[in-house]
Amino acid sequence: xxxxxxxxxxxxxxxxxxxxxxxxxxxxxxxxxxxxxxxxxxxxxxxxxxxxxxxxxxxxxxxxxxxxxxxxxxxxxxxxxxxxxxxxxxxxxxxxxxxxxxxxxxxxxxxxxxxxxxxxxxxxxxxxxxxxxxxxxxxxxxxxxxxxxxxxxxxxxxxxxxxxxxxxxxxxxxxxxxxxxxxxxxxxxxxxxxxxxxxxxxxxxxxxxxxxxxxxxxxxxxxxxxxxxxxxxxxxxxxxxxxxxxxxxxxxxxxxxxxxxxxxxxxxxxxxxxxxxxxxxxxxxxxxxxxxxxxxxxxxxxxxxxxxxxxxxxxxxxxxxxxxxxxxxxxxxxxxxxxxxxxxxxxxxxxxxxxxxxxxxxxxxxxxx
Amino acid sequence: xxxxxxxxxxxxxxxxxxxxxxxxxxxxxxxxxxxxxxxxxxxxxxxxxxxxxxxxxxxxxxxxxxxxxxxxxxxxxxxxxxxxxxxxxxxxxxxxxxxxxxxxxxxxxxxxxxxxxxxxxxxxxxxxxxxxxxxxxxxxxxxxxxxxxxxxxxxxxxxxxxxxxxxxxxxxxxxxxxxxxxxxxxxxxxxxxxxxxxxxxxxxxxxxxxxxxxxxxxxxxxxxxxxxxxxxxxxxxxxxxxxxxxxxxxxxxxxxxxxxxxxxxxxxxxxxxxxxxxxxxxxxxxxxxxxxxxxxxxxxxxxxxxxxxxxxxxxxxxxxxxxxxxxxxxxxxxxxxxxxxxxxxxxxxxxxxxxxxxxxxxxxxxxxx
Numbered sequence: 050x051x052x053x054x055x056x057x058x059x060x061x062x063x064x065x066x067x068x069x070x071x072x073x074x075x076x077x078x079x080x081x082x083x084x085x086x087x088x089x090x091x092x093x094x095x096x097x098x099x100x101x102x103x104x105x106x107x108x109x110x111x112x113x114x115x116x117x118x119x120x121x122x123x124x125x126x127x128x129x130x131x132x133x134x135x136x137x138x139x140x141x142x143x144x145x146x147x148x149x150x151x152x153x154x155x156x157x158x159x160x161x162x163x164x165x166x167x168x169x170x171x172x173x174x175x176x177x178x179x180x181x182x183x184x185x186x187x188x189x190x191x192x193x194x195x196x197x198x199x200x201x202x203x204x205x206x207x208x209x210x211x212x213x214x215x216x217x218x219x220x221x222x223x224x225x226x227x228x229x230x231x232x233x234x235x236x237x238x239x240x241x242x243x244x245x246x247x248x249x250x251x252x253x254x255x256x257x258x259x260x261x262x263x264x265x266x267x268x269x270x271x272x273x274x275x276x277x278x279x280x281x282x283x284x285x286x287x288x289x290x291x292x293x294x295x296x297x298x299x300x301x302x303x304x305x306x307x308x309x310x311x312x313x314x315x316x317x318x319x320x321x322x323x324x325x326x327x328x329x330x331x332x333x334x335x336x337x338x339x340x341x342x343x344x345x346x347x348x349x350x351x352x353x354x355x356x357x358x359x360x361x362x363x364x365x366x367x368x369x370x371x372x373x374x375x376x377x378x379x380x381x382x383x384x385x386x387x388x389x390x391x392x393x394x395x396x397x398x399x400x401x402x403x404x405x406x407x408x409x410x411x412x413x414x415x416x417x418x
Numbered sequence: 419x420x421x422x423x424x425x426x427x428x429x430x431x432x433x434x435x436x437x438x439x440x441x442x443x444x445x446x447x448x449x450x451x452x453x454x455x456x457x458x459x460x461x462x463x464x465x466x467x468x469x470x471x472x473x474x475x476x477x478x479x480x481x482x483x484x485x486x487x488x489x490x491x492x493x494x495x496x497x498x499x500x501x502x503x504x505x506x507x508x509x510x511x512x513x514x515x516x517x518x519x520x521x522x523x524x525x526x527x528x529x530x531x532x533x534x535x536x537x538x539x540x541x542x543x544x545x546x547x548x549x550x551x552x553x554x555x556x557x558x559x560x561x562x563x564x565x566x567x568x569x570x571x572x573x574x575x576x577x578x579x580x581x582x583x584x585x586x587x588x589x590x591x592x593x594x595x596x597x598x599x600x601x602x603x604x605x606x607x608x609x610x611x612x613x614x615x616x617x618x619x620x621x622x623x624x625x626x627x628x629x630x631x632x633x634x635x636x637x638x639x640x641x642x643x644x645x646x647x648x649x650x651x652x653x654x655x656x657x658x659x660x661x662x663x664x665x666x667x668x669x670x671x672x673x674x675x676x677x678x679x680x681x682x683x684x685x686x687x688x689x690x691x692x693x694x695x696x697x698x699x700x701x702x703x704x705x706x707x708x709x710x711x712x713x714x715x716x717x718x719x720x721x722x723x724x725x726x727x728x729x730x731x732x733x734x735x736x737x738x739x740x741x742x743x744x745x746x747x748x749x750x751x752x753x754x755x756x757x758x759x760x761x762x763x764x765x766x767x768x769x770x771x772x773x774x775x776x777x778x779x780x781x782x783x784x785x786x787x
Contacts, residue, residue, distance in 0.1 A: 136718035143718045329713040339710035344698040347725035349505035349512045354723040356716035
């Protein structure tokens with residue numbers, strides 16, 4: 050299956066010779082990569098560009114022009130920015146980005162003008178928009194009307210968005226937990242990790258998280274109710290560290306980082322252990338970093354290592370939504386959000402992901418509602 | 419769960435001062451390791467010892483003395499011979515062997531004398547016996563009466579024994595194949611691999627195997643009906659090789675070898691691909707050899723890597739038996755067996771596993787029935 054990127058710079062849609070006189074034009078600033086990115090992203094890899102776009106549609110167009118309000122900043126985007134990634138054809142989440150091309154990303158916006166009968170002006174929408182101030186969504190684009198249900202818009206990118214579904218489906222459908230099981234979560238203060246840990250606690254598991262700073266560890270233990278947490282940067286022997294936190298072994302490892310943390314978790318796993326591989330952020334920016342788990346342990350302990358994408362679990366979407374809304378309304382669950390402001394902050398927000406700057410779901414507020 | 423080895427040298431059971439005058443004594447030759455083994459096993463690691471044992475039991479004993487006929491020679495035993503293997507407590511298949519201790523192994527034998535009401539003299543039995551000429555099976559030992567169902571005894575160590583169950587459960591229960599899927603089997607002429615490939619063909623999959631010699635490749639294609647096969651020793655870029663044999667990708671990889679072959683298989687996997695890790699013979703004798711599969715691919719392609727042991731799948735035993743007997747009787751399936759003779763040939767038979775000497779199930783015929 051070939052997945053192509055349907056999102057292109059709005060400039061391509063302008064035909065100024067036929068634009069009616071009354072058309073309002075706005076500047077649309079957007080972020081793009083200057084060239085493919087090989088290692089960790091840095092400021093000079095990105096460019097903030099601007100184009101002038103009409104806020105009207107050509108007759109017969111079914112496009113929707115959206116004013117972006119919040120856009121999601123996710124580690125997986127780095128894989129799309131590489132010159133070549135072997136899985137680029139396997140998911141739209143992996144679809145290659147060309148230099149200069151506008152970046153599509155999950156987010157929330159408001160309809161400015163719609164040629165699509167499903168959407169009206171001023172509708173709040175959620176779906177694949179762009180790292181920009183405005184998005185043009187073609188027919189068939191992944192966009193739907195957003196019912197906020199009384200929650201802040203930002204929640205719909207995080208705990209009530211793709212990150213939340215990833216946590217829910219990954220934990221319940223991939224990890225298949227039993228009450229009382231011992232659960233380890235890496236990048237536990239991240240967008241997905243902090244939600245996984247709370248689901249696991251609420252479900253009745255023993256949960257330990259790791260993160261990269263004292264502050265994050267404190268949040269996990271004091272704010273989110275993890276049973277325990279540690280700063281992996283203070284540890285030199287991860288297998289021994291996990292042995293200390295899990296003297297009776299790990300049943301479930303929710304892996305957001307890969308590499309030696311995955312190896313250490315598998316070293317400490319019990320019979321029938323499950324590793325849900327959600328992301329491997331520590332491997333994304335260094336092609337030589339790889340998890341080489343002990344396969345002899347994988348065999349004798351009957352361990353399952355499974356990669357997944359939330360998009361495959363729409364079957365649990367309704368359960369996920371009702372459960373999570375209930376947890377949030379009753380204050381059983383906290384949403385951690387880390388919000389930067391303005392389209393121009395997208396590059397630094399993105400770069401910061403790989404330096405561990407964010408606590409919780411990273412997003413950029415492009416505009417006030 | 420602590421698993422201890424219930425099989426000890428028969429010598430320990432002799433109390434010659436109380437042995438009745440009429441007790442018949444025999445020499446029991448057995449194989450043991452001289453010291454823990456670090457790398458590939460070699461002849462000097464083993465010792466053929468002999469003890470004099472009585473062919474009678476002390477009054478009240480519930481032991482069973484078995485004359486061993488065939489014993490299984492399996493790669494996993496090397497993990498038990500190491501100084502330390504992290505999974506030794508997780509399965510009796512991994513239970514540590516001490517130097518000098520007799521090696522327990524799957525096999526077929528005949529009851530010489532029984533204090534256990536379940537067994538009578540001259541019963542054929544199958545289960546965990548020993549790398550020896552005689553075995554003393556304590557109450558609770560893994561032994562059962564063997565109904566040959568008209569098949570040769572050797573079949574009950576291979577295609578109708580643990581190797582066959584491993585192939586069946588691994589393929590059907592772990593790989594969960596669909597008809598028409600593309601299946602890759604490594605060590606495909608080995609004890610498990612050659613059975614997996616035949617199940618997969620009979621089920622309606624496209625099957626390619628790899629093995630380590632021209633002769634083995636010919637057996638796979640000409641005798642066992644694999645769609646294709648290759649000699650991995652003739653290939654320098656395994657990922658490219660698999661791309662050539664699977665232009666449309668691999669759906670199922672039955673892994674018997676680990677290391678770079680696993681990496682190459684995952685490089686070529688389709689969405690939803692499954693890797694059943696049955697064994698990693700190429701990693702057993704070199705602690706530094708590890709598979710480091712591309713986890714980014716594992717995520718985007720939603721790949722599952724699962725280690726398993728046949729002992730967990732007794733639920734399919736009846737199906738496995740009836741299906742396999744039927745295939746053998748109707749000549750739809752071939753059993754490859756590689757038989758050496760005499761207890762003294764055990765070390766070289768075992769060493770040969772790691773040098774690729776065997777074609778099919780390796781076993782040693784200890785005595786004629």
